[in-house]
Amino acid sequence: xxxxxxxxxxxxxxxxxxxxxxxxxxxxxxxxxxxxxxxxxxxxxxxxxxxxxxxxxxxxxxxxxxxxxxxxxxxxxxxxxxxxxxxxxxxxxxxxxxxxxxxxxxxxxxxxxxxxxxxxxxxxxxxxxxxxxxxxxxxxxxxxxxxxxxxxxxxxxxxxxxxxxxxxxxxxxxxxx
Numbered sequence: 001x002x003x004x005x006x007x008x009x010x011x012x013x014x015x016x017x018x019x020x021x022x023x024x025x026x027x028x029x030x031x032x033x034x035x036x037x038x039x040x041x042x043x044x045x046x047x048x049x050x051x052x053x054x055x056x057x058x059x060x061x062x063x064x065x066x067x068x069x070x071x072x073x074x075x076x077x078x079x080x081x082x083x084x085x086x087x088x089x090x091x092x093x094x095x096x097x098x099x100x101x102x103x104x105x106x107x108x109x110x111x112x113x114x115x116x117x118x119x120x121x122x123x124x125x126x127x128x129x130x131x132x133x134x135x136x137x138x139x140x141x142x143x144x145x146x147x148x149x150x151x152x153x154x155x156x157x158x159x160x161x162x163x164x165x166x167x168x169x170x171x172x173x174x175x176x177x
Contacts, residue, residue: 020057021108023050023051024054024108026050027046031047055101089143109165130149
């Protein structure tokens with residue numbers, strides 16, 4: 001039952017990823033152009049605008065999930081026990097837009113800047129923290145521990161890249177005249 005509920009709820013996460021990835025893709029192109037032009041002001045503008053829109057999109061997803069989660073769950077399963085289990089774990093999905101938006105957005109920024117080493121290192125840290133959280137929390141918290149581990153992974157991805165962002169911005173130096 002928990003596995004089926006997670007499958008239903010992961011559809012919410014996938015829908016969220018599709019929406020947020022649109023802004024990450026826009027960030028990739030705009031940041032790549034700004035870096036290619038060696039224009040730090042353009043980089044900042046691209047980061048600011050795509051991040052604002054991604055944040056608004058995340059809030060819209062949260063609102064839709066708050067208002068329509070029962071209907072959406074009903075569209076994804078007709079099994080009453082699965083619906084009940086999905087509703088039980090729904091709070092984790094409601095947290096997802098507020099947490100995951102930053103990891104998706106920063107991924108787009110760092111992909112556009114071709115800073116793959118920073119991304120690799122951040123994801124390695126996020127993976128370790130996911131596994132540790134899962135191992136420490138799932139035995140006592142059950143499925144809530146698994147969702148917590150996923151939330152920790154999103155946070156770790158965002159924080160590890162956010163820490164590296166100032167370095168990325170400083171690396172954009174104007175071309176010599």
